[in-house]
Amino acid sequence: MSIERPWLAHYPEGVPPQIDVNQYASVAAVVEEAFERFRHRPAFTSFGKILSYGQVDELSRQFAGYLTGTLKLSKGDRIAIMMPNVLQYPIALFGALRAGLVVVNTNPMYTARELKHQLEDSGAKAIVVLDNFASTLQQVVADTHVEHIITTGIGDLLGAKGVLINFVLKHVKKMVPAYSLPTAVRFADALSQGAPHPLPKVQLGHDDLAFLQYTGGTTGVAKGAMLSHGNMVANMMQAGAWIGKNVKPGEEVIITALPLYHIFSLTANGLVFMRLGGLNWLITNPRDMPAFVKELKKSKFTALTGVNTLFNGLLNTPGFADVDFSRLHLTLGGGMAVQRAVAERWKKVTGCTLAEAYGLTETSPAACINPLDLKDYNGSIGLPIPSTDVAIWSEDNQPLPIGEVGELMVSGPQVMKGYWQRPDETAKVLGPDGWLHTGDVARMDESGYVYIVDRKKDMILVSGFNVYPNEVEDVVMQHPGVAEVAAVGVPDEHSGEVVKLFVVRKDPKLTVEELKKFCHDNLTGYKRPKIIEFRDSLPKSNVGKILRRELRDEKKTAAAS
Known part of the structure; x- marks a missing residue:
C-alpha cells in the first residue's frame, strides 16, 4: 500500500523522518549507556532520598x-x-x-x-x-x-x-x-x-521480549501485549528524536506521577528521560493532590507528563498556582483525550503549552506527538513520529482520503509482536502487513495532523447519528461550574440511544436546568444530553482515566435487577 506522508513537511526543525533502531541491541544496552554516561548525576528521587x-x-x-x-x-x-x-x-x-x-x-x-x-x-x-x-x-x-x-x-x-x-x-x-x-x-x-x-x-536482541504489558482489562479479559526489546528501543529513540533539541542532557527534572507500571510513564519518563540523564522525581501517591503540590514546590521541575484528570486535579488544588514554573518547558498529555478547557487553563497558569500525544500499549506506546514548539492547544494528537506510518481506514479496510473519518491505523517498529498466547486476538488487530487496528475513530488534515474523534466502542448512536462522547465532554467542560464529566449512551425507545451526562460539580449551586441550557446553546439537537446526573466522583482507572464503561454497565445492571 503506498502511503502519503504529508506530516513530514511539518516536522519541527531537526526531527529526522526515520530513526536508526539498530543503534542499540536492547533496552539493557540503553540503560547501561546511561549508567556510564551520567554516573554521578541524580537518577531517581523519592521521599527526599536521591x-x-x-x-x-x-x-x-x-x-x-x-x-x-x-x-x-x-x-x-x-x-x-x-x-x-x-x-x-x-x-x-x-x-x-x-x-x-x-x-x-x-x-x-x-x-x-x-x-x-x-x-x-x-x-x-x-x-x-x-x-x-x-x-x-x-x-x-x-x-x-x-x-x-x-x-x-x-x-x-x-x-x-x-x-x-x-x-x-x-x-x-x-x-x-x-x-x-x-x-x-x-x-x-x-x-x-x-x-x-x-x-x-x-x-x-530486538526479537527478545522485554515486557508483557497487560491491556484491555476494562473491555474484557486483560491480554499481555508482547513488547520486544526492539519495540521499546524504537519508541525510546522515536520519542527522543522528537523532543531532541527541547531538552538538555543531564539537566532535566521530570515529574513522574503516572505509575511506572503504566506504559506511558514507563517509556516516556522511566526510559526516554533516563537515556537523557534526567532526574525522575517519583510521586508515590498522586491522588493526594495537596501533598503532590508540596512536592512540586520542592522540585525545580522542567517536564511533566500526565493524563487530563491529573492536570485538571492540579489546577483545582489550592497552592498549585503558586508553584515556580520558570523551568517548566515540556508538558505532555496522553492516556486519554486532553480537554480544551483544561489545556487552555494549564497554559494560563503555568505558561507552558500542554502538548497532546497519542499512543497505545500495543505501540510501546507513542505513535503521534504534537510539536513541542506548539504555541497553543490545537485539539490534535499531533503528527506521526519518525519511522511511523499512520492511515485512516474505512470499515472495509480501505484507506480513506484526507479529511475523512475512519479507523486510525498505525505501522512502525514500535508495534507489538502480538498478544501473549492469543493468536486469535492478535489476528483481530494486527494484519499480516504489520498495520495495527487501534479501535479509535479519527481523521487527518492536509498537514498530517491527526484528530481523534472517539473510541469506536464509546460512540453513541442517536437516531442514526454518531455522537462522540469526547466532543460532548469537551463542550461541557467549558462550563465554569463543572469539575469533571463523562458522557455515555443509554437506551431510549424513540431514538435508540440518548446522551447521558455524569457530572462532578465545581460549583455546588449548578443545576440540571442551567447545564441543559448551556448544552442547548453549544450543541446541536441530537448531541444534547437528555439526562444529567450529578456525582461526587467518577470511576477511574489506575492512571486516572475516566471509565465510561463502568458508568454504562451500572445502568445495565440496574435495568436487569
Whole structure:
C-alpha cells in the first residue's frame, strides 16, 4: 500500500523522518549507556532520598545477580513487579531486564481475581510486591506458577526516615493489611544475596521480549501485549528524536506521577528521560493532590507528563498556582483525550503549552506527538513520529482520503509482536502487513495532523447519528461550574440511544436546568444530553482515566435487577 506522508513537511526543525533502531541491541544496552554516561548525576528521587545513576547501576546489578545467581532464573522467564512509584521499582526493573527476564508490570490496585489471571496467564515465576498489596497476593499465589516472592516496604531504601515511614503506614495509617507469605525474601536481603554474583552475560536482541504489558482489562479479559526489546528501543529513540533539541542532557527534572507500571510513564519518563540523564522525581501517591503540590514546590521541575484528570486535579488544588514554573518547558498529555478547557487553563497558569500525544500499549506506546514548539492547544494528537506510518481506514479496510473519518491505523517498529498466547486476538488487530487496528475513530488534515474523534466502542448512536462522547465532554467542560464529566449512551425507545451526562460539580449551586441550557446553546439537537446526573466522583482507572464503561454497565445492571 503506498502511503502519503504529508506530516513530514511539518516536522519541527531537526526531527529526522526515520530513526536508526539498530543503534542499540536492547533496552539493557540503553540503560547501561546511561549508567556510564551520567554516573554521578541524580537518577531517581523519592521521599527526599536521591539515587545516582551509579547507585542504580550497582543496585540493579545486585538484583540481576540475585535473579540469576541465587534464584537460577533464565533468559525469557517472566517476573511480575507489583509496586507504585518507589525507588525499588527502577532497581527491580533494570535488574530484571539486565538478567534477560521478561517484566510483567502489575497494577498494585488489582483485585485477587485480576492478579490471579495475570500471574497465571503470564506464567510469572517470580514477583516483587510492596507490603501494602501482599495480602492480595497471599489469596492467589498457590494457584499460580510463582515460585519466588520478594517483598518490600515503601520506606525500605530510605534509611532511618524509611523505618519511621514503614511504621506509620503499618501501625498508624493501617495501610498495610496483615499477610502471611512464609517463603518471601525481603528486597534488601535479595540485594545482599545477589551482590557476590557477577552481572549475568545475556545476549539480547530486538526479537527478545522485554515486557508483557497487560491491556484491555476494562473491555474484557486483560491480554499481555508482547513488547520486544526492539519495540521499546524504537519508541525510546522515536520519542527522543522528537523532543531532541527541547531538552538538555543531564539537566532535566521530570515529574513522574503516572505509575511506572503504566506504559506511558514507563517509556516516556522511566526510559526516554533516563537515556537523557534526567532526574525522575517519583510521586508515590498522586491522588493526594495537596501533598503532590508540596512536592512540586520542592522540585525545580522542567517536564511533566500526565493524563487530563491529573492536570485538571492540579489546577483545582489550592497552592498549585503558586508553584515556580520558570523551568517548566515540556508538558505532555496522553492516556486519554486532553480537554480544551483544561489545556487552555494549564497554559494560563503555568505558561507552558500542554502538548497532546497519542499512543497505545500495543505501540510501546507513542505513535503521534504534537510539536513541542506548539504555541497553543490545537485539539490534535499531533503528527506521526519518525519511522511511523499512520492511515485512516474505512470499515472495509480501505484507506480513506484526507479529511475523512475512519479507523486510525498505525505501522512502525514500535508495534507489538502480538498478544501473549492469543493468536486469535492478535489476528483481530494486527494484519499480516504489520498495520495495527487501534479501535479509535479519527481523521487527518492536509498537514498530517491527526484528530481523534472517539473510541469506536464509546460512540453513541442517536437516531442514526454518531455522537462522540469526547466532543460532548469537551463542550461541557467549558462550563465554569463543572469539575469533571463523562458522557455515555443509554437506551431510549424513540431514538435508540440518548446522551447521558455524569457530572462532578465545581460549583455546588449548578443545576440540571442551567447545564441543559448551556448544552442547548453549544450543541446541536441530537448531541444534547437528555439526562444529567450529578456525582461526587467518577470511576477511574489506575492512571486516572475516566471509565465510561463502568458508568454504562451500572445502568445495565440496574435495568436487569
